[in-house]
Amino acid sequence: MSLRHAVMAALLHGAASGYDLAKEFDASVANFWMATPQQLYRELDRMHAAGLVEARVVEQDRRPNKRLFSLTPAGHRELHSFTAAPTRPGTIRDDLMVKVQALDVGDVESVSAAIQERxxxxxxxxxxxxxxxxxxxxxxxxxxxxxxxxxxxxxxxxTRGLTFERENRHWCQWALTVLTHRTPSSST
Incomplete structure (x- = not known):
């Protein structure tokens, strides 16, 4: 999946400015796709150049004008093609899991703090x-x-994001319990 497809899916709600999309990404899309506002604005410009979105300028009093983006028919076709294509299984890349994997030779207190932060x-x-x-x-x-x-x-x-974060919470609580009950002599 690309950021482009995530943006197109978010635009199904209707026309939105880059700022509106950044807020929506932070509130809902972030449970499956992360993007900074700068990445969103760059992608919107590329999508506009490719004819996947159209932009209209909305003049505002006491604020800079803003551009509202909406999907074009070509954008809808592209999104339809994306949903019809086979999906590859996702992969997890998580620095915390690397730290946990290596905690037996590392700083257990720092890893515990990282788990608590998660x-x-x-x-x-x-x-x-x-x-x-x-x-x-x-x-x-x-x-x-x-x-x-x-x-x-x-x-x-x-609901997928909720399930994922509830499992993260469960695992973190369990891992912290395990690390709390380990004695210094049991780790070598």
């Missing part, structure tokens, strides 16, 4: 995703939302 991060993301879930459901049950909503993709990716 736990704190996971709990914050769970809370943010739960708030987004409540906003999406807007008082409806999950079944009602899935039956009534015009788009279910964002909800499905959100």
């Amino acid at each position: 736990l704190t991060w996971a709990e914050a993301k769970i809370a943010r995703y739960e708030r987004l879930r409540a906003r999406l459901l807007h008082g409806r049950t999950e079944q009602q939302y899935l039956a009534e909503s015009s788009r279910v993709g964002p909800y499905l990716t959100l």
Whole structure:
């Protein structure tokens, strides 16, 4: 997957500025694709040059004008082709897991602190995703939302992010318990 496809998927919500996309990426897309605002703006410019998005300028009082981007028919076709193509399994690249793998010859206290930091991060993301879930459901049950909503993709990716972060929380708690109960003589 490329950033391009993630941006196109986010634009399915409707026209958005680069700033709006950066906020959406931070709030919802970040559970499966990370991008800085600078990366988003560069990609939007490339997509505009390729004819995948169109941009219109919105004049604002007391603020700089902003460009709103929306998918073109070519962008919709590109996104459709992407969804129809086979998917390769994802891979995990995680510095923390390398540290954990090597902790028996490393600094256990530093690795424990890194695990605690990951736990704190996971709990914050769970809370943010739960708030987004409540906003999406807007008082409806999950079944009602899935039956009534015009788009279910964002909800499905959100629940995947929640599941992932809940598992991260569970693993971090377990790993910290293991490291807390190890005695200095049991590590060689």
